Every structure is written in C-alpha cells, then in structure tokens.
Amino acid sequence: MSLHKAGTLVIASVLASACADANAQSSYTLYGSIDESMGYVNNTKGGHAVMMGPIAVPDQFGFKGSEDLGGGTSAIFRLENGYFSNTGSFATAGVLFSRMAWIGLSNERYGSVTMGRQWDLTNEVFTPNANGAVQYNYLAYHPGNIDNAAVTPLSNTIRYASPVWYGMSAHVMYGFADSSTGQGRYFGTDVFYASGPLKLSAVYSDTRNKAYAFNTALGYASFLGQNLAGGSAFRASSTRIAGMAGSWTPNRTWAVHGILNTVRIADAADAAHATTAELGVNWSMTPFNAVVAGGSTTWFNGHAYTTVALSDLYHLSVRTMLYAEATYQHASGGAKAALPSLAPSSTSSQASLRFGVQHYF
Incomplete structure (x- = not known):
C-alpha cells in the first residue's frame, strides 16, 4: 500500500470516528412539505378564476437540530423557509429563512431560551385550533389575518418557554424594533393546560407600528382616516390581541376545536376592534x-x-395526503368578501373549490 493511500485511510478513519462521536451527542434534521392544488374561485376582482398553488400547508423546508451539552442542557436551533410550489419562488422575496431562524439553549428542568426570528405567540395558541390549519386550508383563516391566527413571524425576538408542570406551561417573548419592516417592539405571553382529551390555552400580545394590507386583502380604500389607495398599507401604532383556544378529543373518531379572541388596532387618533369566534369538528370516518x-x-x-x-x-400514507376543499365567505355591513390569499370579491360573497396533494418529507 502506498504512503498516500495509507495516509488517506488514516484521515478517513479519524473523520469517521469524530462524526460518530458527534452524532452520538447531536441530532440534525432536514424536513419540509410540498403541496400543489388546482382551484376555482367564483369572484376575484369581479371575475371567476382557475388557480394553482399551495393551499393546504404553506410549502416549507428547514433544518433543525440539537447538541447535548450535558447536565440536561442542549443547544438547539431551527432554520425554516417558505416557498411556492407552483412558481418555485420564496414566500417572502429576498428573505432566505422567512418563517424561522433562531438558536438557543434548552434545559430539562428550567425550560428554554431562544433568540432570532420566531413566531408570534398568538400562533402557538390560535393556529393549532384554527380551521385553516386543522383543515389544511389557508382560505379558512380569518380576514386580513387581523388576529395573527395564520403564521406571523417576528424578527429580533427573545423567547422563554417553561417546562411542563402538572399539565401547565407558559411562554414569554419580547421583540425589539425591526428596522427592515418598520415594526416596533413586541411583547407577548401565553399559557397552556393539557389533561387527557382536553387542551386549553390563552394569549396576550402587544405590537407597535404593525403594518396591515387592508387595501389588497380586504379592499378598503381607507381605514381610521389613513388613505390606502394604490395598495398602501395601514400602519397601526398599537395592536393588542387577547384570546383563548382549545380542543377536546374524546376518542379517535371525533374532535372539537375552537377560538375566541379580540383585537384592538389603534393609530395616533382613533382605534377599531375586531372579535372572532370560531368552531370546528373533525370526523375520522376511517x-x-x-x-x-x-x-x-x-x-x-x-x-x-x-x-x-x-x-x-x-x-395515502403517513406522509402523503389527497384533499378536496370547499370554502365560502359572506360579508355584511357593505363589505366585500375577502378569503385570505385571494383578491377581494366585487360582491359580498366569495366561494372556492380546491383539490390537491400534500407531501411531507
């Protein structure tokens, strides 16, 4: 055997041994989902449309991992990006990890602290109980995502998560002003309780200088005196959200889930309130x-x-699912119907039919 080959084998052996030691203490995972569907909308900007694109679960791919530091403490991280399967483009232009990008430390006894781009705590309470998530149907979320029930990432945050104690746990998160979006500081807290088939949770959050796409999402020409013509966003000086959610799963066949929340959106001179009540039922036929x-x-x-x-x-399997969905919205009080992610209807009603395939990897 040549000296070169012998040296190569020694180096390969050392690297393999090092990797084995690292893998014994660490865990790294590449994961994601891809969804594609075809759908029909009866009225979008006054006309019907046939559309393609993800609608069940937002397409995503990510990396997550942990390293055992000893004494029940681990280093943890997560990087996750959103994308559109019908075009291949990023969900947020120019942002590589638009959904999550955080790192932190976790301890079995004391909980975890993470820092970076993380989800609004309202997502932890509302999203798992929202029809939009449970039905794999983004159109079933609430108009304009006023209550942040759909995924709402925040940059420059630090979050503490407590360990579970007698079925209860809590989280607190603070976000510093984000110069890239103009969003101001954020504060949120939530609490969870789980006992057998019952799960309950509550949340409160306060966000400063948050932007809302009320023109393109809801068709508003103005809001609280701000002119929104041309697609201008409404900038709220303060957004306060309070609410509760829960689910009850008495057996493998039935499950009930619901949300009740209120939102106060204010600018320097005035304020408006939104209240949402939601209920859903799951029937596992087989x-x-x-x-x-x-x-x-x-x-x-x-x-x-x-x-x-x-x-x-x-x-079809643990990872692959076929779906068919029907969604209808009616708006009253002179408003135009506006299902999330679709252009508003020209009337008070809007309906969509959709079918597609979802795969996790």
Missing part, C-alpha cells in the same frame, strides 16, 4: 379518511365576515 367542517365570524370595522369550510382529507 383511520385514513377524515371529514373536517368548521366556521368562523369576524366582526370588524362595522362589518361581519362569516366563513364556512368543508374538507375531505384522505391519507
């Missing part, structure tokens, strides 16, 4: 097929937006 139905009403700015949705979710 271990592979589930029918999920639900509805919500959001009262906001003198209008009421009522959305009902029905989904059939058929699992």
